[in-house]
Amino acid sequence: MSTEHIESVYQVLDQSAMMLKEDLQVSYMEALIETGENLLDNKTVRILDGKPSKYTQDELEALYEQVDLSEIASNELRQAIQLSILRGMREDFVQANHQMTPDSIGSLMAYLVEVLAPPKSETPYHLLDLSIGTGNLTYTLFHFLNRDNRIIQLSGIDNDELLLSLAATSAALQDVTISLTLQDALSNLLIEPADTIVSDLPVGYYPLDEQAEKFETSFPTGHSFTHHLMIEQGMNYLKEGGFGFYLVPSNIFESEEAKDLLAFIQKVGHFQGMLTLPKELFKTEQSKKSILIVQKKGVGTQQAKEVLLATAPDFKNLSAMQDLIAEITQWKHNFLN
Template sequence: MNFEKIEEAYDLLLENVQNIQNRLGTNIYDALIEQNAAYSSGSEDELIHGNNLRLKKLNLTKEEWRRSFQFLLIKANQTEPMQYNHQFTPDSIGFLMTFLLDELVQEEAISVLEIGSGTGNLAQTILNHSQKKLDYLGIEVDDLLIDLSASTAEVMGANIGFAQGDAVRPQILKESQVIISDLPIGFYPDDAIAKRYQVASQEEYTYAHHLLMEQSLKYLKQDGYAIFLAPNDLLTSQQSPLLKKWLKEQASVLAMITLPTNLFGNQSMAKSILVLQKKQDAGIEAFVYPLHDLQSGEHLQAFVADFKKWKAEHAI
């Protein structure tokens, strides 16, 4: 990976986006979508056209593209902050999810469904680093994020599909071997839809992340895995008894990996990685592991070794 090329690509993207933003009077995210279209289809603007020719001559790899776009989104978030659920998943967590996917599934070709694919950064992280051949589909309800992720994927030449839809509502989707989600946290506003679920609250709006977990397993193959980034209070929150009842009946918890709180800004926003399967009868003891430092190579090596040992002991 060439960081000088990434820096140059970032500068060219930023200049084009700011030019488009000033000319159209739009927000920086819509301007980025316009820039992606100009890169793919051409532009009559001399500056934008010239910068895009220079971008093409850089011959960036998919990972160099991803990093360039990521830095641009970080810059954008400083002036026009995205809501918390729309911000991209940290790379270190994406790498952990990729490791889990590669270790858990034995097949070389894997179908993956991401619930709430957002900007597409997590999808691109997994696609760029997985050792498997992935058939990857992301579903996202937000118009802006779908346009952003799809146009970025086109620029990168990434083999990935995105579909717009509210994942809590029934969707026509094939079953996948792996479900992935950085679960959006909050209440789901449509009680009529929520009441169809086992985890539905009778006293208040139901947590959207609970509904998405239940819905996700409907799209999961029987021997597949659901890998969620979920809030630390998942099993202790006010509505957790409803979720735990559903889990006991419908799913097996295979792994729970707690993450450093400094990744999330503050303790209340902290999350853990949760791995589920549809209900199995094997009675596998869950892999529970506290990851305290994702910058420590020694700590991560110990985690990898312990996970592989657990996997071997349980013939997974």
């Protein structure tokens, strides 16, 4: 992978977005979508109501000529877009629930999917994200899994129009096909059941009590936890035997309400594991997250005789990470097969 390619594309995206941000008086994220669409439209700058100015138009066209996207690998484009979105999140002061899932976590989730729920060659494999945001987690998994004649079908749901537009622009630049839906993921979804669901779940209270009451994991009074409801919704849209991999608060099972969540998981599926992420990734103890692994019941599935409980090492320690993947592979052989 060429860091030079990633840097060159990032510089073009960032500089052009900043130009459009100033000229159009929009947010960085909106400007990033605009510049992405310009690049997709054969590097043609879109003019609307006389904007951007002729000077900015000329500057943008000169900047766009510095890169040839056809010569850059899809995953390199993803990483350049990721850097631009990270810049945009700082520039626009994006709220915590809209922050992008880091590559390191995405890569670990990709390894988990490969070990526990791998796609088969030449058989369509539906990967769904119920809170896709900018799409970086989903695209990280796609590039990891998309090989050996595998047919990976991607779907993503989100109720934030701006983030979904970024996900769509990012996919188009990477030449990745995905079905994106602007919708509340806790409403009725018109999507096919998924082989695997991966999501960096939004954390907090869900404001629509009437909708929450339709779920078994809702609270008897007051607002319910969005992340509890989303895990239940995931079970509704998984194929029998399918896996869900969710980024959740590490203390998810420490609350009084957690017993209902666990009871629901065990009723319709299996609680197969929880992988605690390195503490170095998080600023406070309260912000620590883990990867929850659940499986929907199906023919031949079983609750693991021993639940996978492990702590990931520092991601910079390659040898320790390899040991972890070997440990998970051995766990599957011993307790799931």
